[in-house]
Amino acid sequence: METEVIEKIVSIEKPHLEAPPDWQPVIMGILCNWCSYAGSDLTGTSRIQYPPNIRIIRIPCSSRVDPWFIIKSLQTTADGVLVSGCHPGDCHYISGNYYARRRFLVTKKLLNFVGYHEDRVQFSWVSAAEGQKFANVVAKVTEDIKKLGPLRLYKKENS
Amino acid sequence: MDYTKQIKEIAGKLFSEEKIDVFIGYRNSGFDENQVPVLIHHYQDVDQLVFTEKSVFNLTNYLKYEHTRNKRVGLVVKGCDSRALNLMLTENQVKRENLYIVGIACEGVVDEAGQKAQNCLECVMPDSVVFDEMLGTPSGKREYQVNADIRELDGKELTERLTYFEEVFENCIRCNACRHSCPLCYCDKCCIDQETSTLYHGANTTSSAFHALMTWSLHLAGRCVDCRNCEKACPSHLPLHLLHKQNEKVVYENFQEHQAGMIEGDRGAFYKYSMSDPDDFIM
Numbered sequence: 001m002e003t004e005v006i007e008k009i010v011s012i013e014k015p016h017l018e019a020p021p022d023w024q025p026v027i028m029g030i031l032c033n034w035c036s037y038a039g040s041d042l043t044g045t046s047r048i049q050y051p052p053n054i055r056i057i058r059i060p061c062s063s064r065v066d067p068w069f070i071i072k073s074l075q076t077t078a079d080g081v082l083v084s085g086c087h088p089g090d091c092h093y094i095s096g097n098y099y100a101r102r103r104f105l106v107t108k109k110l111l112n113f114v115g116y117h118e119d120r121v122q123f124s125w126v127s128a129a130e131g132q133k134f135a136n137v138v139a140k141v142t143e144d145i146k147k148l149g150p151l152r153l154y155k156k157e158n159s
Numbered sequence: 160m161d162y163t164k165q166i167k168e169i170a171g172k173l174f175s176e177e178k179i180d181v182f183i184g185y186r187n188s189g190f191d192e193n194q195v196p197v198l199i200h201h202y203q204d205v206d207q208l209v210f211t212e213k214s215v216f217n218l219t220n221y222l223k224y225e226h227t228r229n230k231r232v233g234l235v236v237k238g239c240d241s242r243a244l245n246l247m248l249t250e251n252q253v254k255r256e257n258l259y260i261v262g263i264a265c266e267g268v269v270d271e272a273g274q275k276a277q278n279c280l281e282c283v284m285p286d287s288v289v290f291d292e293m294l295g296t297p298s299g300k301r302e303y304q305v306n307a308d309i310r311e312l313d314g315k316e317l318t319e320r321l322t323y324f325e326e327v328f329e330n331c332i333r334c335n336a337c338r339h340s341c342p343l344c345y346c347d348k349c350c351i352d353q354e355t356s357t358l359y360h361g362a363n364t365t366s367s368a369f370h371a372l373m374t375w376s377l378h379l380a381g382r383c384v385d386c387r388n389c390e391k392a393c394p395s396h397l398p399l400h401l402l403h404k405q406n407e408k409v410v411y412e413n414f415q416e417h418q419a420g421m422i423e424g425d426r427g428a429f430y431k432y433s434m435s436d437p438d439d440f441i442m
């Protein structure tokens with residue numbers, strides 16, 4: 001008689017902690033107004049399916065992302081963060097995303113340094129015309145975070 | 160390294176010529192071997208001033224508080240302090256014409272154990288980069304090297320680093336002394352106070368420490384000058400330099416060898432950009 005093998009999901013950083021059976025990751029999506037948010041809108045209006053795990057907030061420009069936003073998301077509900085802005089050269093404010101990508105790199109490296117898996121925080125460039133790309137990016141991030149398991153580091157008690 | 164005599168003379172001269180309202184220097188603490196910062200307001204107090212290798216603090220921190228705002232200030236700066244001052248000038252926190260800067264060609268200060276401090280062993284710029292008057296013989300810029308502790312931690316597994324930092328964040332009591340003692344943290348409203356200042360509210364949790372210290376160190380990435388004023392102020396003796404040195408390393412390696420405050424008018428690494436900045440980690 002064959003028995004069904006249920007693979008247990010554990011936190012990658014804390015392997016002794018198991019995810020509850022119906023666990024679904026929560027991903028914080030921080031999208032810039034002019035490209036990525038419009039891109040995600042196009043995904044919706046084109047009726048392209050993407051995982052419902054992402055919770056989107058809209059910001060004026062990717063350079064509005066203080067590393068604080070990412071830290072705060074990770075400290076509260078999120079299991080992962082996706083930050084997305086306009087492609088280099090496409091910024092509505094000309095150079096905002098160039099400033100932003102410097103911060104992204106340093107934030108990502110510091111989080112990894114203190115013990116976060118590097119896939120917990122991801123970044124993408126999605127233009128307003130790339131509805132399909134947005135769906136693919138969200139699918140990839142969700143898939144990655146599902147593999148990493150729930151984030152159990154430095155969480156606020158009641159979140 | 161003992162410039163006590165020269166500094167007394169300079170301060171005395173500035174006061175008698177009425178060029179300054181206040182002089183920021185060091186004095187002996189009076190109850191142990193260590194020195195503490197002192198604000199001198201009158202000519203007759205000038206005799207308190209000292210300067211030796213025990214003059215560890217970064218005095219530019221006192222420029223951000225009210226008692227020196229819009230006053231004519233004389234102060235002593237070592238190499239690292241002068242880099243912080245350079246950034247404060249660039250970021251319009253102080254006016255150059257209000258300052259009389261006594262620069263030191265620094266030979267390094269000592270830590271609590273009496274050994275040469277780690278940041279001095281790795282110092283990239285011991286000479287004051289902005290000054291009106293220089294004491295000592297300048298020895299010039301030195302080669303950047305990756306911090307010894309960072310090299311060690313980099314070689315460890317993710318989980319080992321996690322265990323290490325969990326203990327660090329756990330031991331923080333959220334007193335915010337690190338932020339207050341950093342000359343480059345001068346915001347009137349600071350976002351880490353959103354986790355309410357916690358000695359009063361009992362929220363000095365590991366989580367709130369993680370939030371505060373990570374945010375704080377990322378706000379100083381590309382600006383921190385490694386004076387270690389923050390670390391000296393920390394009552395829990397946490398290795399705060401690890402966060403800053405890690406950021407410094409990433410900034411140096413990826414953003415055209417940027418070093419904070421070296422050149423007059425140069426801004427922090429996050430306030431400029433280059434077309435060739437790394438992009439491969441972005442989808």
Ligand code: SF4
Binds near residue numbers: 239266267279283
């Ligand atoms: S870091 Fe450099 S300038 Fe600062 S005290 Fe040490 S040797 Fe002097």
Ligand code: SF4
Binds near residue numbers: 343345350351379
């Ligand atoms: S931590 Fe950030 S917001 Fe707070 S004072 Fe420092 S730079 Fe300003």
Ligand code: SF4
Binds near residue numbers: 340385386403
């Ligand atoms: S963060 Fe610490 S070491 Fe860096 S400039 Fe501020 S006080 Fe100095």
Ligand code: SF4
Binds near residue numbers: 330336
């Ligand atoms: S000085 Fe030390 S204990 Fe106080 S908030 Fe900073 S890291 Fe925490």
